Amino acid sequence: MFGDMMGKLKETQAKVEETKNRMNTVLIDEQSSDGLLKVTVTASRQIKNVTVDPELLEDKEQLEDYLVMVTNKALAKAEEIYETEVAAVAKDGMPNIPGMDMFK
Template identity: 35%
Template sequence: MFDKLMAAQQKAEEIKKRLDTISVYGEVENGLIKVTATANKSITAIHINEDFYKENDVEAIEELLLTAINKALTQAEMVSAAEMQNATKDMMGGLGGLFGGGR
């Protein structure tokens, strides 16, 4: 039983590491502002087109930047949830013996 729990914990760590390698994006205004994040919801890059930056006021840029960040984080959440759901299916299959389901 302990071995299966340790394997589940190791699998969770592997998923976390894999999520760090997956990039997701949020962009607005056809890519004039683009935010890159990992699937672990860590922002890794922000790009604002220089001309767009010069032609707009700070308030508009800040609002669009927040929108792009939230889009990236939403994408990260979706990828993370899908990865966790797949891992949970795998782990539950392997833990079936703990609950009397496997022999």
């Protein structure tokens, strides 16, 4: 029984690592409400692309505000996806031990 649990845990660990690696390829696109700034990040929270409409280049403060706002929104979505995916894989692979429901 203990050997089965250890095997299952190692298998789950491998699946979690595989999921983490896959998150490098999941892209999240976010943009400002007026579409003047677009940011693309991976689910593992790496910025992949930033597109700025030339109109924003005329207002440094607005551009800075948009960069912070849109990037934070994209990173929040990325974190949610990442955590949900990794938790789902980990939960599926955990042995059923009474009283040890770590992923409620």
